[in-house]
Amino acid sequence: MSSVLPERRPTDWASPAMQSRIAARYRAERNFRRLGAAALVIAASFLAFLLFTIVRDGWSGFLRTEAKVEVTFTPATLGVDPAAVSGPDGKAVLARADYLALMNEAAKGLGPASGTLSDAAWLGLRDQLLADPALLGKRVTLWVPVRSTIDLLAKGKFDLAAPADSRGVSDREVAAWRWLEQQGRLRTGFNSAFLGNADSTEPELAGIGGAALGSLFTLFITIIIAFPLGVLSAVWLEEYAPKGRLADLIELSINNLAAVPSIIFGLLGLAFFLNIAGLPRSSPLVGGITLALMIMPVIVIAARVAIKAVPPSIRDAALGIGASPIQVVFQHVLPLALPGIMTGTIIGIARALGETAPLLLIGMRAFVTDVPQGLTAPATVLPMQVFLWSDDVQRGFVEKTSAAILVLLVILIAMNSLAIHLRNRFERRW
Amino acid sequence: MNQNPAIGHNSVPKMTARNVNVFYGQKQAIKDVSIDVTSEHVTAFIGPSGCGKSTFLRCLNRMNDTVDGARVEGRIELDAQDIYAPAMDVVQLRARVGMVFQKPNPFPKSIYENVAYGPRIHGLARAKADMDNIVESALRRAGLWDEVKDRLGESGTAMSGGQQQRLCIARAIAVDPEVILMDEPCSALDPIATARIEELIDELRGRYAIVIVTHNMQQAARVSQKTAFFHLGTLVEYDDTSAIFTNPKATRTKDYITGRYG
Structure with a gap:
């Protein structure tokens, strides 16, 4: 069989052709590294420009003459x-x-x-x-x-x-x-009225206190609905759901739901919670439920990934000494999955905090001059306040808009830091 | 321990399996296996990879229930009680038939909590002092007490592999089982840790029926009194360990233990 094959010559690693190939490889490596660094610099400078303009326009919003x-x-x-x-x-x-x-x-x-x-x-x-x-x-x-x-x-x-x-x-x-x-x-x-007051037609009197409290109420509703529903759905899907067509269909639906444009959830809130269920318009209650529906798929997906990441050997160990399925879930799987679930939940909540579109449709763009007194009182939220002020013709609202964005960014950064901290604090290695 | 003294006797089987077939979906993993496991004996399951010995072991405490599409036919009894009967409580069965896994899998909790977990969920200890006693005696029986008595609060996952595996054995015996199933308990350990576990198995033999799956034929010869040779899902030969290793009846057994294949 090998009679027709010529004798193979030993590889000459020092030949000029080989050397130029090596040089070309190094060159490609260097260029790729530079390309990556350049991409990062461009992205970072966009971010820096954004922050710079917001801070430049916004810092004076915290001051008052x-x-x-x-x-x-x-x-x-x-x-x-x-x-x-x-x-x-x-x-x-x-x-x-x-x-x-x-x-x-x-x-x-x-x-x-x-x-x-x-x-x-x-x-x-x-x-x-x-x-x-x-x-x-x-x-x-x-x-x-x-x-x-x-x-x-x-x-x-x-x-x-x-x-x-x-x-x-x-x-x-x-x-x-x-x-x-x-x-x-x-x-x-220092303009204490800016942090304490609600909206106003006069820029010197307008504040984000009302919107901040509205956001707080709305997120409270969102968390108490989306977290338990999301985590329990994930547990059922991972631990109890029979594998098959139905499970695949549910999985597909949840993944699609997470990608649905948020304004669709606003339409759902308008049609169902306001028109059919008759819940109060513009209220944190309806806003919270609508946002809960929006971020629930995110929590389900994050929780499923976290639950999947718990090693099967831990489940075996618990089952092997006679733990019941519910004990396995609540005493072993969930505690180990919690950092991942928390991270997903906080990212979902941060998304809900910055969301405007679905709330437009359920009336939370109302001009509310009082700090909301409860979950059913008319209210607005921080990003909505940014939107309303950016739309205002009065010049005094320009700095208020940027100042409100700064407050929103500070809250978002605080929440994301909390997510990272929780993940590092409770993450266990084995 | 056994309430009935007769059960401890060699001739009375602790667990019996009759005509057991196991299917994973369409694929048959175990074909018509019948075997008796007796107390105060170590029974070794040997055979080449994929021969079904681990699958069969996991039938003995119904761990295959957690595998999707797994189906067990035939009859397996613990003290003449059908463990696949609807009236059998799986939680209680797994407390009576404990298991030690291939890879040491302590919970990411303290050493104390690892051992105390089983007794706690089964309500075996009322007072803290009772629990302390259970934990200490389990750790002593697993030969781990002297090494860990000063650091019971430390994480079980921070120990060496051999210590982790002995912790898993302590965790299994803390619920006072009657049978202990060991699925290749030494395959992830170095020779010194392996020797330590083998000694431990020998010490535990007087108290429990032990079934061990192993790839290592020397290990089967050292620790077991009975050996079952599995091949392609069937039980080829089951006899006293000395008989299997010195005078195997089946050709396949002989070829396997002499290293012809496996």
């Missing part, structure tokens, strides 16, 4: 009777007083800048007097928030060199701001 005003708590202006104030329900009388008139009175003292105080500045006056009723009739100096335009001027957000008709701020406002600055009546401080 206030003006110093002198206020005399004149009972006549307030429309209260000093005798009634010292009476038994003096607080109630004071709470009903006409602070708006008092504020307008005080604003006159600002001369050319009399129109610069925020519409809600009177709230500060009321709080001051309610905290100390003895101030009635006395003259005090107070810091109250200014209108958004003055706030933005103080933060240097306008290009004052531009022509008056294109710079977005009138000469009168600029003059008023200059006057306040010269008088030393302006200061910029």
Whole structure:
């Protein structure tokens, strides 16, 4: 058989052809490494650009400009009777007083800048007097928030060199701001209202407190529904489901469900929870159930992978000394699968936290000016607040939008860090 | 221990199998096997890979129930009780017929918890002191007590392979079984750890019926009193170990133990 085959010559590893092949291999290796590094640099610079613009536009959203005003708590202006104030329900009388008139009175003292105080500045006056009723009739100096335009001027957000008709701020406002600055009546401080308040038509009063609480309520509902349902489904599918066509069909459906565009879940929520079940519109309850449906497939898939990863030898060991199937699941498989299940769940919840589309359809884009009082009260959520503000024509909302994105990002990063921490903390090796 | 003194006697079988057939789907893994396992004896199952010896072993405590598509026909009895009867409680059966696996598989828990787990789920100890006694005696019988008595709180998975396997034996005997099934218990261990396990099997023989599956014919010769030779799913020969190794009746047995194939 080998008679027709020529004798094989020994390989010459030092030949020029061989050497050039080796050099080419090294070159390909180097180029590939550079290509990978370049891809990473491009991706990282996109991310850096995104973060940079958001931080640049957003950090001033956490600050607020206030003006110093002198206020005399004149009972006549307030429309209260000093005798009634010292009476038994003096607080109630004071709470009903006409602070708006008092504020307008005080604003006159600002001369050319009399129109610069925020519409809600009177709230500060009321709080001051309610905290100390003895101030009635006395003259005090107070810091109250200014209108958004003055706030933005103080933060240097306008290009004052531009022509008056294109710079977005009138000469009168600029003059008023200059006057306040010269008088030393302006200061910029931390904007606690931004973190505590709900939405408002005035940028200087708008806050993300309402949306944050709405997100919290919504996610609470999402977790208590999606986690047990998802984990129990995964346990049943992995441990009890008979293998066959039905199991394959269920598996296929779950994988498809995880890839369904989220707005479809919004349509389902609208059609079923609002129209058929009659649950309250715009509420965290309906939002939470809708998002739970959306992230449940994610949890089922993550939990199944985690359960599959538990070595069969552990199951054998437990069964071999007479553990019942339920004991095997709850005392061995689930504890070992928990880090993986937690990671999947937190990633699902982080997705739910950033979701807007399905909530649009169930009415959570409502303009809600109160911090939600419960699970059935109208509410909005953080990403929805970003969406609403980004849509607003007022210039003051630009920085609020970026500031809200920053809050959302901080929460997302915190949740993902928690997921990583839990995974590392509880992961067991064997 | 046995309530009936007669059961401990060599002639009375602890477990009997009659005309056992096992199928995985369409494929028949065990063909018409009948065998008796007696107390105070070590019975070795030998045979080439894929001969069905492990499959048959897993029938004796119904571990094949967890395998999809596995079907067992015929009759297997423990103390004259059909273990595949509907009235048989599998949980109780597996407590009475313990198992040690090929790869040491301690739970990722403390050494103490590994041993205490079985007694706890079967409610064998009421007080903490009772449990401590059970754990200590099981670890002593498994020859592990002196090595681990000062570190019972450490993870069972942090020990060496041989210690892990003895921990698994301690875990099995902590529930006070009557039969212990061992599926190639030394195949993942070095020779020193193997020798230690073999000694242990010899010590345990007085108290339990032991069935051991092994690839290693020297091991079968050293530790067992009875040997069953499986080939292609059938039981070729079952006799005293000395008879199998010195004077096998079947040609196939003879070829296998002399290294002609396997």
